[in-house]
Amino acid sequence: MNTLTSVLNIKYPIIQGGMGNISNAILTAAVSEAGGLGTIGAGTMGPHEVEDIIVETKRRTEKPFAVNVALSVSPYVKEILSLVIKHKVPVVSLSAGNPAPFISKLHENGVKVITVAASVRQAIKAEAAGADIIVAEGYEAAGINSSLETTTLVLIPQIVNKVSVPVAAAGGIGDGKGLAAMLALGASGVQMGTRFIATKEAPFHTEYKKKIIEATDHETVIIGRSVGRIRRVLSTGYAHKLLNIEKEGISLEKFNTLTSEDYHKKGALEGNGEEGFMNSGQISGLIADLPTVKELLDKMMGDANLQLQNAAKILN
Secondary structure (H helix, E strand, O other), rough: OHHHHHHHHHOOOOOOOOOOOOHHHHHHHHHOOOOOEEEEOOOOOOHHHHHHHHHHHHHOOOEEEEEEEEEOOOOHHHHHHHHHOOOOOEEEEEEEOHHHHOOOOOOOOOOOOEEOOOHHHHHHHHHHHHOOEEEOOOOOOOOOOOOOOOOOOHHHHHOOOOOOOOOEEEEEOOOOHHHHHHOOOOOOOEEEHHHHHOOOOOOOOOOOOOHOOOOOOOEEEEHHHHHOEEEEEOHHHHHHHHHHHHHHHHOOHHHHOOHHHHHHHHHHOOOOOOOOOEOHHHHHHHHOOOOHHHHHHHHHHHHHHHHHHHHHHHOO
């Protein structure tokens, strides 16, 4: 039995990453309906906006889904967690901050808690605080990343060796081979974001999807390194504008302003890569089609099984 799917009450060990202010009920419900765990990323959205997405997601699916709260990003952490309890959302994902103050109340209300970790130390602390599942995220991932810059390949086995709760791998995963590789490293499943952008149901701009599908192996860049605010995005005009500003010197406050969710929406929802950014992980170089979410998950599971069987034959 896969402990991750058992804890989350889902069919496939595949979690959708939180997508901040571009999150929506359509994609979240599609992932859950296909057998994974769909996720609403609260980002900096206000409680009313998040509640509307929760209600719409519940209308579209009766299967489990999660709400992700980036603790150091959202101004409305307590309000959104109250909404989770009010609407009986079965899973919460806590990232970008200390989850310990919130876990006991969530557990008291029957909510399973996923925490995101970028180091062994963070993972150990999360388990001690009561996390049910740990997402171990390498810096291949899209969006805001840890300044530690540890790759998924080396992060997963180290964390798996130090905690007893199920671990889901994130960063650089988008197909069955990646799923099989993470299972071989000891993970119980995976979390993906970029791969779900390039699906038929994802209500994002066609230019965003096109750029991911056509991406080469070097189509993403890191911005924010100079101010300790690492973010991986597609190589666009706006991304290179930010890199040039960084070379000249920029404050963290100014960088945060130029990478606010308004610029995120302009890139992802309007397809404007000259005036906004598009989050993307390094996995974009492997993405070449636009399946439905169900087609994607079914194929991933079939391919992962095949890869593991072939690996067993090589070893025997």
